[in-house]
Amino acid sequence: MSTNDRIPLYQQIQDYIRKFIASENMKPGDRIPTEKELMDRFNVSKITVVNALTGLANEKLIARVPGKGSFVAEGIDAADTAFSESPAVRGGRSSTGMIGVIMPTIHDYFAIRLIEGIEKSLNQEGYRSMIMLTQGNIEKEKDAIRELKALGAEGLLIFPVDEGNYNEEILGMKLSGFPFLLIDRYLPGVETHYIAADGRLGVRLAVEHLWELGHRDIAICSDSPLQTVTVQERIDGYIEALKDKGALINPAHMITDFKPLSVLKDAEAHPLYRYISNKMVTAYISLNGRLGVQIYQMAKQAGLRIPEDVSIVSFDDPTSIVEEFSIFTHVKQFEREMGIRAASQLLEVIRNSPQLTGFSKILIEPELVVRQTTGSCP
Numbered sequence: 334m335s336t337n338d339r340i341p342l343y344q345q346i347q348d349y350i351r352k353f354i355a356s357e358n359m360k361p362g363d364r365i366p367t368e369k370e371l372m373d374r375f376n377v378s379k380i381t382v383v384n385a386l387t388g389l390a391n392e393k394l395i396a397r398v399p400g401k402g403s404f405v406a407e408g409i410d411a412a413d414t415a416f417s418e419s420p421a422v423r424g425g426r427s428s429t430g431m432i433g434v435i436m437p438t439i440h441d442y443f444a445i446r447l448i449e450g451i452e453k454s455l456n457q458e459g460y461r462s463m464i465m466l467t468q469g470n471i472e473k474e475k476d477a478i479r480e481l482k483a484l485g486a487e488g489l490l491i492f493p494v495d496e497g498n499y500n501e502e503i504l505g506m507k508l509s510g511f512p513f514l515l516i517d518r519y520l521p522g523v524e525t526h527y528i529a530a531d532g533r534l535g536v537r538l539a540v541e542h543l544w545e546l547g548h549r550d551i552a553i554c555s556d557s558p559l560q561t562v563t564v565q566e567r568i569d570g571y572i573e574a575l576k577d578k579g580a581l582i583n584p585a586h587m588i589t590d591f592k593p594l595s596v597l598k599d600a601e602a603h604p605l606y607r608y609i610s611n612k613m614v615t616a617y618i619s620l621n622g623r624l625g626v627q628i629y630q631m632a633k634q635a636g637l638r639i640p641e642d643v644s645i646v647s648f649d650d651p652t653s654i655v656e657e658f659s660i661f662t663h664v665k666q667f668e669r670e671m672g673i674r675a676a677s678q679l680l681e682v683i684r685n686s687p688q689l690t691g692f693s694k695i696l697i698e699p700e701l702v703v704r705q706t707t708g709s710c711p
Contacts, residue, residue: 342377343509346385349374351394354405361407365395380505387482388509391429397483432679433481433489434464435474441623443649443668444492447516450672451490458680460487469494478502488512488679499523514679516671518562519694526682528675528695530666532563533570536618538701539646539664540574543616547710548644550614551575552586554605556624564589567620567648586614600631609643610635615710616644622651625661629706640708650702662707666699 350365359365366374371382386403389395396406432455436444448464455462463486465477471494479502481489491513493500499520506513507525515527536553543551553571555564568589572582591604600606608614609631619625625647629639637643647663678693 341509342375343381343385343388346371346375346377346382347389350385350389354394359405361405363405365403365405367402380501381508383479384505384509384511387479390483391485429485429487430460431484431486432460432462432676433477433484433486434462435467435477435481435489435491435493436464437467437469437492437494439464439466441621441649442651443622443666446668447492447672447675450669450674451676452672453669454673454676455680458676460676460680467494471500474500475502478506482511488514488683490514490516490675490679492516493518493520512679512682514675514682514693516675521562524692526678526693528671528678528693528697529563530671530699531696532567533573535648535664535666535699535701536567536570537574538699539618540571540578542662542701542703542707543618543644543646544578546616546644546707548616549580549710550583550586551616551618552588552608552614553618553620554588554624554628555620556591556627557589557620564620571618600627600634603631606631606635609637612637612642614643616646616707619645619647622647622649622661622663625649625663625706626651629661639706642711644707644710646701646707659702660705662704663702664699665702667697671697 353359353365357363368379368382368386371377371385372379375381386395386397390397390403393406395403397403434448434451436448439445439448452462463481463484465481467473467477474491474494478489478491478500489506489512491503493503493515503513503520503525504523507523513526515525517529519525519527519529540551553568555567557564568587571587575582588605588608605628609628617628619628625645628645632639632643632645639645645661647661649666649668650659650661650663652659652661674695674697678695
């Protein structure tokens with residue numbers, strides 16, 4: 334086995350570019366070989382080349398200009414680049430003190446509390462965050478990953494978009510060894526660092542609480558436009574909990590095939606409103622806080638009393654940052670704790686990357702907080 338066989342391909346590309354800049358006596362502003370030329374020369378994918386170039390851009394050796402190519406950065410002396418080692422060879426990365434945080438939105442308290450925890454943990458360790466939102470769009474997620482890496486992020490915390498096609502930028506980071514951690518969901522079949530609440534246990538707690546109150550017709554609801562890993566795990570937990578009670582599983586009570594309600598005045602035309610107003614079940618488990626509030630509003634609009642006519646359990650507390658003022662019975666996922674532990678774990682990965690031999694999988698145990706939206710079955 335040659336020495337090169339033991340060096341990652343992206344690192345071989347970086348060393349080649351350093352030597353190329355030196356041997357050609359290139360000046361700031363000179364164009365280096367294109368992505369296509371590097372792909373052909375090393376017989377590698379575009380992901381590998383992009384990761385290599387992003388690493389050099391993070392070192393301020395090159396500057397990348399979208400649509401035009403990559404160029405020798407200002408202030409670089411070509412003579413100093415020939416045999417300089419990459420940060421990976423030296424056993425560490427150049428420190429910027431910045432961690433990238435990628436979220437779909439921050440429209441709910443789950444996201445707000447999660448970010449509060451991340452910020453607290455990073456601040457205590459002398460790091461700062463840069464937050465980018467993807468609006469649930471996988472292309473925006475890819476752009477955010479590329480941009481944060483180009484800006485010098487030492488690692489990324491990602492609440493990923495969950496689509497049928499994996500984000501190749503995430504796969505590229507895994508292959509190149511760039512530090513990142515996934516929050517709330519993971520990529521099936523792909524080993525990565527991740528942290529989440531135990532969704533199966535959370536749903537089981539909700540089902541058992543409602544069962545004890547006498548409810549037998551219990552619906553589980555999600556308005557996620559995609560059947561995400563998180564949603565599927567919670568539905569699996571719902572099925573398992575009902576089977577343990579000896580109950581028959583009614584597929585009609587797993588309500589996931591509908592779009593989010595945007596305006597309450599349109600509620601009566603919404604399929605979920607018709608389900609609620611026809612009293613198809615006596616209790617609802619909502620898989621996110623926003624939907625829990627909408628179910629509450631639709632039930633009121635249909636003339637139903639809560640919890641006298643219908644009970645609601647929501648994942649996450651949708652109504653108050655101050656726990657004591659919440660009215661919703663909810664599955665508490667300890668979002669701030671999740672954020673604190675996510676940031677701490679990522680910093681450990683950054684500091685000890687060469688020594689780590691596996692991937693951390695952290696599941697936080699949720700608990701049920703009983704408030705005013707659940708009561709005895711009518």
